Structures are given as structure tokens and as C-alpha cells.
Amino acid sequence: MPMPMLSLCKPQHVPPRLIAPILLSLILLSGFVYYQTLNRPTSLHLVPYTPPVHTVALGHPTFEDVREYERALPQHRPQSRPRYVFFPREAWGTGWNNVFQEQLLNTHLAYLANRGYVFVDYIARDHPPFPDTLPNGTRHMLHIPMNALTSGPTGGGSWGDGVDAAVHPRPISQRWWDVACPAEKVVEVHMAETMRELNITDESTGEERLVRWAEKLRGMEEECVSVIGGTPFDYMFIGSDKVVSIWSSYGSSPTLTQYAWSALITRALSRNFALFSPGPSPPPSLSPTLSRITTTPGAGSKSAPYPLTAFFPLRASEPPIPGLLALHLRRGDYADHCKNLAGWGSDYNTWNKMGNPEFRATGRYPSLPDHLTVRENETRYDAAYAHCWPSPDAIVERVRAVREGRNLRTVYMATNGEPEWVGAIAARLRADGWDQVASSLDMELAPDEFAVSQAVDMGVLVAAEVFIGNGFSSVSSNVVQLRLAGGRGPDTSRFW
Known part of the structure; x- marks a missing residue:
């Protein structure tokens, strides 16, 4: 017999047989409420971001819209039993792509460990995009939030369909870590001690390192x-041959297959789409959502960009831009760095090594078509330097060879070369029959987009039908892994 409804408007007669069950229910309910009051994490919350005074004084972009995006991620809420892992010393002090290689691998490790990875800001110590010293001589380095660069899983994005977030928590920001994991809750695991505990030595494969750390x-x-x-995946390890064995697990992981460029980068690519495609308009993946943009005159321009909410982060698995050949032409500091790399006897960087004959022969890895070759009567130093620092003649010749048999019409050069040098290369390529040639120097970027312009370029390199990169570069290596994970054929990623 169902329990009668009790009105809150006027007294009701309660049958005696129901008094005891009702009292027991109220007691249990009050106990539950009291327990929840004592233990509820509703006090855990992220306060709105306030830019530091020096950020405003230096005129740096504040990324407040990106900070708000991160703050609103669904995992930044009280949870019953969070499980996180934080790596506070990831590739500290190196360039962004070196840091990012490590962050992506640590994201995959956290996924296998059933823990939420903790992502941090990138601090622009090297090659700062803007002057960062106040008149009094105090340096304040630009802090770039992760979701200005990527909104894939490493930036707290979804693992994709079929992944249980209760088993594999989504990554969280360091700001949420500081809230959800106060010092008294944090347990420290020390690298050197744990490496000995897990019997990981310099001879251990990357796969062994990954599996043992995940189990731990x-x-x-x-x-x-x-x-x-x-x-576990520090700069020295990533530079060794041992890293390649991780690809069997890592290459098909949600960390890579669900990778997405940030909404900020997507916006920049949308505005500059005409530089790398003769098509009339961007594809849907790069088009703003009309219901979420302003109709103010000039909106969508460099000076009045659309809000980030108008763009969905660009997935690396979106179809390539037809007819586009994208080149990574590293210059500037590489004039000396290439000499160092050649003198050290360095091999190609990280995933670029998968073109080496010893890795191709195993059948376990994507068969990249190129590797560091030394021709007859050529020293290894000269060969390495030529691959790292190709001459203008070598660039034009290589581009012509890669184009053969393909319907490629447009060239985009991601480069930090001097304008005069870039202009001369562009003129030679046009003379060689290319319909359209553009470069990083042609990009129209708002200040916050300029701060991540390297990643904007990488968005084009990943999206191109064919890519030619610098085998020694971590930039090219990250492009290669994202192209492979996004479904691009191994034969579409080449090197100088």
C-alpha cells in the first residue's frame, strides 16, 4: 500500500503504523545531511582569474577568456574521490615543443594509471614573444595557459566516446590541483628512488618504463x-632511441587521437585561411558558429576578433586541406644549433626517428619514408648539417621532388627566417610553378594569437595534405605524431 502524500500546507493525520518508519527516515536523512555538511567539498571552487599587475603594466595578453574556459571545465568541480598525478618539473626551462613532448607522454601515463594529469601554464623563458622586462629591470615572463595552445585531453578536453571518466579522470589545471589537493593530502613520489624501485635503468625500453610507472x-x-x-620521460630520455618503443601504446591513445588545437588557434587559422588554401571559405571545422558571433562592423578582424566561444577546438583528425604543401623552415638560432647537432652526431628528434631503417624493419611503427642519410664521399657532419640547414637550392629541389605525382598547388612556409630570405624563397617557388606561396610572415594575428604563433603555424603543418619538416626539430616531431594520430599517411610526412 503506497504511503499517503503529506501536505506542507495543512496538518494531516498520520496512521500510527507509519510513525516509526517516518521517524527512522527523518533520523537517517538528518544524519546524512549532517555527514554531507561535515564532508561536502562545496567550498572547493576556483575564483575568477585576476591578471597580475605586471601583466597589465607590460601590455601582455591576459588570456582571461582562456582562463575562464579552463575554470569552467566540468572536472573542475567537487568530486567524491579524485585521483590525480602532478609532474611539477616537466622539462623546465626549455622551448615549448620540448615541454609539450613531455606533457603529452605524461598525459598518456596518467591515463594508463587511471589518474587525472595536472596541466600547467607554459612560461615563456626562452624566445619570449613580447618584451618582458619592466623599466626597473625586473623580468616577468609571460604565462600562457594550456588552453591557449591545446584543448585536447592534455588541456582537460574529453578522452572521447567510450572512455569512462570515472576510471580515466580528465586532466585538471594546476589551479584546481591547488584547491582539491591541499598540501596535507599530497603524497610525494621521488623520481630517482622510484626508478630504482621499479628496476628501470638506462637499458630499459621506453615501453618497460611506461608500463612499470603506470602500474606503480x-x-x-x-x-x-x-x-x-x-x-619518467625527461628531455634526455625523449632524445634517445628508447622512446620509440612507446609508440605501440601511445600512437593509438586518446591523448593523440583526440588531440585538438585550442579555440584561440582555431580562430587564428580561420581568419588566415586564404593564405594556405585557394578555396572560397574555411571548412566547417574552421568556421565560426554564426549564432555566437557579434555583428559589430569589423568583427572577425585582427583588431576585433570573434570571441573564442564562436569556435570549436580544431581536431587533428579533421580532413587535410587539399592541395597544400606545408614546409617547416627553421632558421634563426638554428644557424648555430645545426652545427652543434651535426658536431654531436645527433640523430633525428623523437618520432622523426621512425623513418630509420632499424625501426622500419620491425614492422611495429609507421613507416616514415625519410631518415638521416649520408651519401658516398660525404661526412656525417656535412650530411647532418645539410638536412638541418637546407640551402635555398636544396629547398626548391626537395619541394619539386615531393610534389611529383601529387596534385599540390599551394605552399605555406612556417619559418622564423629573415623577411628578405623568406621573400627570396617564396619568389623561387612561385617561379617553379606554384599557384600560391605564403609564410608565417603573412599571418595577421591578434596579440594573444601572436603569443602562440608557433602553435598556429603547427596547426597549418598538421592540416596540410603533405608536410616537409626538419628531422632534428621537436616542432617537426610533434607535427609528425599529430599527423599520424590524425590519420595522415606516413608517406605524407617528409624531411629535408
């Missing part, structure tokens, strides 16, 4: 784990 972190009961003294 997955088996820990503590909710908040901080890895002190480095990471």
Missing part, C-alpha cells in the same frame, strides 16, 4: 600524487 601510480591508494625530481 595505478596501485597507489593516495588521491593526490606529486612526482618530484623530474618525470
Whole structure:
């Protein structure tokens, strides 16, 4: 027999047989409410971001819209039992692409460990995009939020359909880590000590390193784990041949297959689409959502860009831009760095190594068509330098060879070369029959987009039908891994 409805408007007669069950229910309810009051995490919240005074004084972009995007991520809410892992010493002090290589691998490790990766701002210590010293001589380096660069899983984005977020928590920001994991809850794991515990040596494969660390972190009961003294995938390890064995697990992981450029980068690519495609308008993946943009005159321009909410982060798996050949022409500091790399006997960077014959022969890895070759009567130093620092003649010749048999019409050069040098290369390519040639120097970028212009260029390199990169470069290596994970054929990624 159903329990009678009790009105809150006027007293009702309660049958005696129901008094005891009702009282028991109220007692249990009050106990539950009291317990929740004592233990509820509703006090955990992220306050709105306020830019530091020096950021305003220097005129740096504040990225407030990006900060708000990160703050609103669904995982930045009170949870019953969060499980996180934080690597506070990821590739500190190196360029963004070196840091990012490590962050992507650590994201994959956290995924396998059933923990939420903790992402941080990128601090522009090297090659700052803007002057960062106040008149009094104090340097304040630009802090770039992760979601100005990527809104894929490493930036807290979804793992994709079919992944249970209760088992594989989505990554969180360091700001949320500071809230959800106060110092008294944090358990530290020390790198050197754990490497000995897991019997990981310089001879261990990358795959062994990944599996043992994942088992270690997955088996820990503590909710908040901080890895002190480095990471399992530090700069030296990533530069070794050992890293390649991780690809079998990593290459098909949601960390890469669900990768997406940030809405900020997507906006920049949308505005500059005409530079790298003769098509009349951007594809849907780069088009703003009309219902979410302003009709103010000039809106969508460099000086009045559309709001980030008008763009969905660009997935690396979107179809390539037909007819586009994208080139990575690293100049500037590489004039000396290429000499160093050649003198050290360095091999290609990280995933670019998968073109080496010893890796191709295993059948375990994507068969990249190019590797560091040394011709007869040529020293290894000269060969490495020529691959790292191609001459104008070599560039034009290589581009012509890669175009053969393909319907490629447009060239985009991602480069930090001097304008005069870039202009001369562009003129030679046009003379060689290319319909359209443009470069990084032609990009129209708002200040916040300029701060991440390297990633804007990489968005074009990943989206191109065919790519020619610098085998020694971490930029090219990251482009290669995202192209492969996004479904581009291995034969569409080439090197000088």
C-alpha cells in the first residue's frame, strides 16, 4: 500500500503504523545531511582569474577568456574521490615543443594509471614573444595557459566516446590541483628512488618504463600524487632511441587521437585561411558558429576578433586541406644549433626517428619514408648539417621532388627566417610553378594569437595534405605524431 502524500500546507493525520518508519527516515536523512555538511567539498571552487599587475603594466595578453574556459571545465568541480598525478618539473626551462613532448607522454601515463594529469601554464623563458622586462629591470615572463595552445585531453578536453571518466579522470589545471589537493593530502613520489624501485635503468625500453610507472601510480591508494625530481620521460630520455618503443601504446591513445588545437588557434587559422588554401571559405571545422558571433562592423578582424566561444577546438583528425604543401623552415638560432647537432652526431628528434631503417624493419611503427642519410664521399657532419640547414637550392629541389605525382598547388612556409630570405624563397617557388606561396610572415594575428604563433603555424603543418619538416626539430616531431594520430599517411610526412 503506497504511503499517503503529506501536505506542507495543512496538518494531516498520520496512521500510527507509519510513525516509526517516518521517524527512522527523518533520523537517517538528518544524519546524512549532517555527514554531507561535515564532508561536502562545496567550498572547493576556483575564483575568477585576476591578471597580475605586471601583466597589465607590460601590455601582455591576459588570456582571461582562456582562463575562464579552463575554470569552467566540468572536472573542475567537487568530486567524491579524485585521483590525480602532478609532474611539477616537466622539462623546465626549455622551448615549448620540448615541454609539450613531455606533457603529452605524461598525459598518456596518467591515463594508463587511471589518474587525472595536472596541466600547467607554459612560461615563456626562452624566445619570449613580447618584451618582458619592466623599466626597473625586473623580468616577468609571460604565462600562457594550456588552453591557449591545446584543448585536447592534455588541456582537460574529453578522452572521447567510450572512455569512462570515472576510471580515466580528465586532466585538471594546476589551479584546481591547488584547491582539491591541499598540501596535507599530497603524497610525494621521488623520481630517482622510484626508478630504482621499479628496476628501470638506462637499458630499459621506453615501453618497460611506461608500463612499470603506470602500474606503480595505478596501485597507489593516495588521491593526490606529486612526482618530484623530474618525470619518467625527461628531455634526455625523449632524445634517445628508447622512446620509440612507446609508440605501440601511445600512437593509438586518446591523448593523440583526440588531440585538438585550442579555440584561440582555431580562430587564428580561420581568419588566415586564404593564405594556405585557394578555396572560397574555411571548412566547417574552421568556421565560426554564426549564432555566437557579434555583428559589430569589423568583427572577425585582427583588431576585433570573434570571441573564442564562436569556435570549436580544431581536431587533428579533421580532413587535410587539399592541395597544400606545408614546409617547416627553421632558421634563426638554428644557424648555430645545426652545427652543434651535426658536431654531436645527433640523430633525428623523437618520432622523426621512425623513418630509420632499424625501426622500419620491425614492422611495429609507421613507416616514415625519410631518415638521416649520408651519401658516398660525404661526412656525417656535412650530411647532418645539410638536412638541418637546407640551402635555398636544396629547398626548391626537395619541394619539386615531393610534389611529383601529387596534385599540390599551394605552399605555406612556417619559418622564423629573415623577411628578405623568406621573400627570396617564396619568389623561387612561385617561379617553379606554384599557384600560391605564403609564410608565417603573412599571418595577421591578434596579440594573444601572436603569443602562440608557433602553435598556429603547427596547426597549418598538421592540416596540410603533405608536410616537409626538419628531422632534428621537436616542432617537426610533434607535427609528425599529430599527423599520424590524425590519420595522415606516413608517406605524407617528409624531411629535408
